[in-house]
Amino acid sequence: MVKSFEATLDELEKAKSSGNLVGAYENTLEPYVLQFGEEVEKNPSEARIEQWLRIYTLLSSLSIEGPSDITQTLYTSAQDNFERAMAKLSGDAAANAADFIESLEAPALSMDDMARATAAAFPISIAAAGLQPLAAFSATEAVDAGHVKLYRGTLTVFDANKKVTGIYKANTGGFVADFRRKNGPTPPGLFKVSNYRPDRGNTPGMKREGVSFSFDLDERNPTGNRSAFRIHPDGPPPGTHGCIGVFEGADKLHECAVKLNGVLKANGPFWLSVAYGKADV
Structure with missing residues (x-):
């Protein structure tokens, strides 16, 4: 209708x-x-x-x-x-x-700019703050892939003992250059992960190689008037409007969803850290 x-x-x-x-x-x-x-x-x-x-x-x-x-x-x-x-x-x-x-037309931010923003987002280390993220997105390079640079790195999933259970290629950004603006890349900082949805196939940009899913991300310290951050497969074209887009083949995408959902089932909503460059969080 x-x-x-x-x-x-x-x-x-x-x-x-x-x-x-x-x-x-x-x-x-x-x-x-x-x-x-x-x-x-x-x-x-x-x-x-x-x-x-x-x-x-x-x-x-x-x-x-x-x-x-x-x-x-x-x-x-x-x-x-x-x-x-x-x-x-x-x-x-x-x-x-x-x-x-x-x-x-927002000015482009270099990896050095993003590393400095990451350092500002974590004025004290995560450990010193008494927090234990069970997932981390670490962007290590800026890539030309369309309108503006997207940031590419890895999404790492841990168990409660901080043992790595999965590492997946992931992207963010590519539409607006500045993370402080709407449609920009995922801001550096901490996000609460919750609400696994196993099928987002009708949502633009959330389906890759036949696999679709999403997890909600809620920013701990908001950097602007933005919401609906998500983790999801990075459907074409590469990049996202603020989400973390997992850039893998079908098998690894399925595995990533299972690993993240396993953490969610075992621990309830959990923290994910987002960092750029070589900043130590």
Whole structure:
């Protein structure tokens, strides 16, 4: 069933007002939003783009690929209509749409910049803080792979005795350069891992070699107005909008999901550390 623009917008506004925007989008509204966006891509008139931007700006803080990819496509393929549509927006919608365009031109951050940001995110070591992450994402190189650099490294999973149980290639970023901006790479710091979902196959960017899953990531010390960070397979194109994308073949992807879910079952929600460069956390 197709929802009208008005019905979709109304449900998103109610979900945001009630503090349930992420859940409402991922559990119910995602297919309707994406379908509407695809229809606007086919007919990118000024009026339709204005409607799309009113929907997108409600979702702009979510680290998800579909809506922001559609917005970029409309900006690049129908820029005149896009700019005229933006001029008709007001309030938060106008501010969020403008922030999206500005974020696409955010200055690039080098690995040295990211290492310094990592050091600032961990003013004392994790051990000294009395915390025990049972997973870690460590990015060790910046790679040119599209719009901006993505960061590539490894996702390591531990057991309760800090024994390594799995190591997997993983990416983040590639859409916006600055981790402090919406759609940027995963910020350095600590994240709580929870909520394993074994099938996210209909969500853009979360399926690779036939495998889809996700784990929620909640930032311990927020670096900006962002939410819906996830661990998931890095579906094409390479890179993410803030999530950690596991960049492996089908067997290793299955293994990664099993290992992470095993930690979750044994320990409940657990900490994951995110670090860049050679910073010692």
